[in-house]
Amino acid sequence: MANIFDVATEAGVSHQTVSRVVNGDPTVRPATKARVDAAVSKLNYRPSAAARALASRKTRTLGLISTGGPLFGPSSIMQGFDGAARQAGYQVSIASLPTDDSTTFAAGMRSAVDALLGQNVEAIVLIAPDTAGIDAIRAVDVGRPLVAADSTASEGLVSVSLDQYAGAVLATRHLVELGHRRIVHVGGLSTWTDARERERGWRDVVIAAGVEPLPVVRGDWSPESGYRIGLDLADRADHGEITAVFCANDQMALGILHALSERRIRVPDQVSIVGFDDVPEAAHYIPPLTTVRQDFAALGRQIMSTVEALLVPQGAPPAVQAAPAPAPALVVRESTGPAPA
Amino acid sequence: MANIFDVATEAGVSHQTVSRVVNGDPTVRPATKARVDAAVSKLNYRPSAAARALASRKTRTLGLISTGGPLFGPSSIMQGFDGAARQAGYQVSIASLPTDDSTTFAAGMRSAVDALLGQNVEAIVLIAPDTAGIDAIRAVDVGRPLVAADSTASEGLVSVSLDQYAGAVLATRHLVELGHRRIVHVGGLSTWTDARERERGWRDVVIAAGVEPLPVVRGDWSPESGYRIGLDLADRADHGEITAVFCANDQMALGILHALSERRIRVPDQVSIVGFDDVPEAAHYIPPLTTVRQDFAALGRQIMSTVEALLVPQGAPPAVQAAPAPAPALVVRESTGPAPA
DNA sequence: TTCTGCCATGTGAGCGCTCACTTGGGGAGG
DNA sequence: CCTCCCCAAGTGAGCGCTCACATGGCAGAA
Numbered sequence: 001m002a003n004i005f006d007v008a009t010e011a012g013v014s015h016q017t018v019s020r021v022v023n024g025d026p027t028v029r030p031a032t033k034a035r036v037d038a039a040v041s042k043l044n045y046r047p048s049a050a051a052r053a054l055a056s057r058k059t060r061t062l063g064l065i066s067t068g069g070p071l072f073g074p075s076s077i078m079q080g081f082d083g084a085a086r087q088a089g090y091q092v093s094i095a096s097l098p099t100d101d102s103t104t105f106a107a108g109m110r111s112a113v114d115a116l117l118g119q120n121v122e123a124i125v126l127i128a129p130d131t132a133g134i135d136a137i138r139a140v141d142v143g144r145p146l147v148a149a150d151s152t153a154s155e156g157l158v159s160v161s162l163d164q165y166a167g168a169v170l171a172t173r174h175l176v177e178l179g180h181r182r183i184v185h186v187g188g189l190s191t192w193t194d195a196r197e198r199e200r201g202w203r204d205v206v207i208a209a210g211v212e213p214l215p216v217v218r219g220d221w222s223p224e225s226g227y228r229i230g231l232d233l234a235d236r237a238d239h240g241e242i243t244a245v246f247c248a249n250d251q252m253a254l255g256i257l258h259a260l261s262e263r264r265i266r267v268p269d270q271v272s273i274v275g276f277d278d279v280p281e282a283a284h285y286i287p288p289l290t291t292v293r294q295d296f297a298a299l300g301r302q303i304m305s306t307v308e309a310l311l312v313p314q315g316a317p318p319a320v321q322a323a324p325a326p327a328p329a330l331v332v333r334e335s336t337g338p339a340p341a
Numbered sequence: 342m343a344n345i346f347d348v349a350t351e352a353g354v355s356h357q358t359v360s361r362v363v364n365g366d367p368t369v370r371p372a373t374k375a376r377v378d379a380a381v382s383k384l385n386y387r388p389s390a391a392a393r394a395l396a397s398r399k400t401r402t403l404g405l406i407s408t409g410g411p412l413f414g415p416s417s418i419m420q421g422f423d424g425a426a427r428q429a430g431y432q433v434s435i436a437s438l439p440t441d442d443s444t445t446f447a448a449g450m451r452s453a454v455d456a457l458l459g460q461n462v463e464a465i466v467l468i469a470p471d472t473a474g475i476d477a478i479r480a481v482d483v484g485r486p487l488v489a490a491d492s493t494a495s496e497g498l499v500s501v502s503l504d505q506y507a508g509a510v511l512a513t514r515h516l517v518e519l520g521h522r523r524i525v526h527v528g529g530l531s532t533w534t535d536a537r538e539r540e541r542g543w544r545d546v547v548i549a550a551g552v553e554p555l556p557v558v559r560g561d562w563s564p565e566s567g568y569r570i571g572l573d574l575a576d577r578a579d580h581g582e583i584t585a586v587f588c589a590n591d592q593m594a595l596g597i598l599h600a601l602s603e604r605r606i607r608v609p610d611q612v613s614i615v616g617f618d619d620v621p622e623a624a625h626y627i628p629p630l631t632t633v634r635q636d637f638a639a640l641g642r643q644i645m646s647t648v649e650a651l652l653v654p655q656g657a658p659p660a661v662q663a664a665p666a667p668a669p670a671l672v673v674r675e676s677t678g679p680a681p682a
Numbered sequence: 683t684t685c686t687g688c689c690a691t692g693t694g695a696g697c698g699c700t701c702a703c704t705t706g707g708g709g710a711g712g
Numbered sequence: 713c714c715t716c717c718c719c720a721a722g723t724g725a726g727c728g729c730t731c732a733c734a735t736g737g738c739a740g741a742a
Contacts (some may be wrong), residue, residue, distance in 0.1 A: 003728055009389075013693045020728065048393035049460050054697045059391065060458075061434075070420060075411035082437045086453070091460050093434050094421045097426060098611075106726035112427075119390050119402075119432050223625040251622060258625040269707065281592060284564040284599040286627045344698055368720065390696035395727045510722045583691065 002043035011039035022047055038103035053120065062307060063116030063336045065109070065130035069098070071221070072279045073296050074108055074127050077149055081125065086160045088308060093119050093235065097128075098126065101265075109136035123307050126157075131191045145310040147303055150193050158310065160303045164194050167292040167328030168201025171246050171274040174290070174330055176209045179339035180244035180272060183211075184236075186229055188248040196270040197250045198276060214242065226255025236265035237271045242294045243339045250291055257335070261267055271320020288333035291301045293304070298325035343384035352380035352630040362389055379539045390432075394461065402432040403648060404457030406450070406478070410470035411441070412562070414637050415468050418490055419642020420468065429649060434460050437475075450477035464488065466647050467498075472532045486651040488644055491534050500649065501644045508669030509542025512587050512615040515631070515671055517550045518678035521585035521613060523578075523611040524552075527570055527597065527649050528559045529589040539589050539617060554634045555583065567596025577605035578612045584680045591623045591632055598626055600678070609678035619672055629674035639666035 006024075008015040013036060020028050021036040028036075053059040053309070062085055068074025085092050098106070116124055123145040125152035126137055134148060138157070150159045175183050185202045188195035199216055206213045219225030219231070225245065235258060236242050247253040253275035257267060265271055267287055273281060278293035302325050343549035345363075349356040354377060357567040361369050369377075371673055380386070394400040403426055403608065409415025419435075426433045436453035438446070457465055465614035475489060479498070491500045515594060516524050528544045529536035540557055547554045558573070560566030577583050587596040598608060606612055608628055617622060619634035643666050 005728080015729085016693080016731095020691085022573045023730090029690065032690080038523055048395070050391045050400065051697090053391035054389065054395050054699085055728075057697075057730095064435075070413050070416035072411050072667055074691060077414045079411060079437045082435055085438065086436060091456060092436075094405075094423055095430050098420075098424065107424075115427055115432060118387055134596050141537075147734040223622050224716075227625055248731055252623055255625045258627055260630070261627050280565050281595055281622065284568055284596045286599055288599070314650050346698080357701095357723080358721060361721085364700090370720065373720080389698055392727090393700075395729085396698075396700040397725075398700095605690085 001012050002045045004012050004045075006048070007039045007045045008035065009044060009045055022228055031298070032143055034170070059091075059120045059122060060089060061093055061119060061121045062126040063113075063119070063121035064092050064094045065095045065097065065116070065126050065128065066094065066122060066135075067130060069096075073277060073294070076296035077127050077300040077303070080125075080297030081295075081303050082300070083210045084301040084304035085307075088304060090122075090304075092180065093121055097133075105132060106136045109133065110140050113137060113142060113229075114134065117142070122311055125303055125307060126150075131193060131277075145307065147310070149299060149303060157183040158306055160299065160306050161194070162296075162299050162325055163327050164197035165201040167276060167294065167330075168198040168246070169205050170328065170330040171276065171292050172202045173206035174305050174332065174336065175244045175246060175272060175274060176205060178244075178272065178336060180274045181209070181211050181339070182214065182242045183244040183246055184214045184242045185232065186233075186245055186247040186252055187216045188252070190218060195248055202246050204266045219248075219255075220247055221251060223251045223258070226252030227259050228255070230256035230259025233262070233271070234260050234265050237265050238263075242271065243275075243337070244272040246274050248276055250277045250279045250285075250289060252282075252290050253289055253291070253335075256288075261286070267335050270340060272316045272336040272339070283333065284332075285335070286337050290326045290333045290336040291331055293331050294328050295326050301325075342399055345386075345388070348377065348380045348384055348386045351384060352376045353470065383657045384656055398430075399659045400436055400461045400463060402460060402462045404454075404460070404462035404465040405433050405435045406438065406453050406457070406465060406467050406469065406474075407435065408438045408471060408474045408676075411435075414618060414635070417637035418641040418644070420642050421638030422468075424639070425642040425645035426648075429645060431463075431645075434462060438469075446473060447480065449475045450474065451481050454481045454483060455480060458483070461653055466489075466644055466648060471530070472534060483485050486648065488647050488651065490640060491645060499647055501640065501647050502535070503539035503635050503637075503640050503666055504668050506542040508617060508635065508671075509587070510540040510546050510635050511669065511671040512631075513543045513546035514618065515673065515677065516585045516587060516613060517546060519585075519613065519677060522550070522552050522556065522680070523583045524559045524585040524587055525555045525583045527567065527574075527586055527593055528557045529562050530558060530680040543587050546599070553619060560589075560596075562590055562592060564592045564596040564599070567593030568600050569596070571597035571600025572604070573610070575601050575606050578606050580603075583612065585613040585615075585677070587615050588616055591618045591620045591626075591630060592633070594630055594676075595622075598628075598630070602627070603604060608676050611681060613677040613680070614675055623653075623672075625655065626676070628676050631674045631677040632672055632673050635669050636667050642666075 003266050004015045004018050007018045020035055021033050066074055082092050095115055097108045126148040146157045148157055148159050187199050219229055219230050253273055260267055275289045275291035278291045282289040282291050345356045345359050348359045362374050407415055417595055423433050438449045438453055466639055467489040487498045489498055489500050513680050528540050544554050558570050560570055594614055616630045616632035619632045623630040
């Protein structure tokens, strides 16, 4: 493998000039640059990231910790982030934590952070809207920028998020406008800040409509939990106790749909359902699910923008900002209809 | 930030001894090791990965290229792989390619590989069961071990995969045993080797049952494509032309279920459906989907084992092998039943 | 013509580690 | 009691870059 001196010799210049060319220094005369470029491609030269990192104390590597597992949202955010990072010339090093084992969770987080810090990442991004993840990482001394995909800003950590509250308002208002009054909210894990924001949006709209909010029923985001809750909801729908459900994500909505179908409750005739996320499958649930679309990939890009802003030294020209992620949008399909008389 | 010399001074030893302790060299006397350990934690010393990589020419970093997007399978494989890699002391650097833009796909692959190679990863793992991905990476000179989650072994690249053929056989045999003879296969993208394996399994079983296989209908893995195909399948089911569908993944099966439900074709009374993957939602499709479960995380772990085996120099003691991923298993739910008379 | 001031390029010292050796001291064997 | 050897530890030379600075040459001003 050729190094910078080999290239320098080949091009008949000093190693420093090669360095300048490789790093795009504009003070190099075009003719010189051409000679160097030729030598670079002739020798198939690739600068050593390790040597660069050692000399410059900058690794151009970002750490990504994800606890979201293979869920659609987190995965999409990750992909958007990774794309933006690579475009900005950063490498992304990952550490995905299994979300299940809560006893070793803090330890896992510590080891993930350690691994990333050992790589000398310049910043750490946390895609784990769970407060457990946030608390865990807060317990570790990171010593460099930390950005979380989360809706609660808090000390020592910058948060970027989609407007969960607005999405929930959209969803709930849609139900209210259809004449629903007895709207139950099936919330996600209360440790997720996103879950709390969605609940807040629902509550505010319901109250604004002059209705006393029904107690929140809580699932764990999984279709199973939705199904279990749905069984109960079916009874309450039978008694006319509820006419609509605003569910904190699409997967739980699927479980509810399943339960209602088993109990022969018709959607949307007897009960309307709104989900959240607009996963690719939602359009083909039975019936197709009315839900709130979120642009996760855009969020990923926005996270990268934020990281860049944090990494640029004070007073330097700010990097090009990604367009802020679009607000969530309501997608009306066939799971919602007018409230039964 | 403390370096190795600071620690050496603090512990009253040479930098080399510190290096030995940090790297677990057994020739260090316990008392010395204790002194060094104390100094390490007192100074909060962390060896610099960059310096290590530079001096040792080993980065202990692996590159992961994924084109699977936020799909359940690829994401799960990734997570399994990452966990195993970290446990083995490797960092994982990612590069996810958007799968959509096929014109720039090869270029994207090249840039992804370049970015990873620039990091001096020791091996590259490709989670992209698409032959396009494989061809693209084959076009790039990687110059180090390359492992793909794919079922076709081919020159210069090691493949690891779950037994798609066996899974397809299981699924199709289940239908045959229920008395079905007119079993249509809804295949995935023909560029995916997994899709071809599943098709092969189906074909073999159908032929073994003494039936002429119906022409394969092909989707693109998405629920949309399943829906479109399902609309057509509904007509054919009405004419008694088909009584069962073996669908190459669960998402397309969902689309088909949707189409059939719209056309009031009863599942499984009129048509039986088997999916593939057993995504977490499959148990709550309506009706719950009979499908083939795959252990993606185990596959991820197995990929890591393979990488380790490739990285260990010839003749060295082989690393602990992960248990081979379990064979796919049939999960019978409610979307399959006896063939109509 | 001679001096000033850049502009393009070169020089050398690290960055923090590992690798290949070297060194010193104590126990076993004669 | 001396020698040999081995075990524990130390020494110094890079790994391939970047950073800060030094240098040379040529244009324009005096």
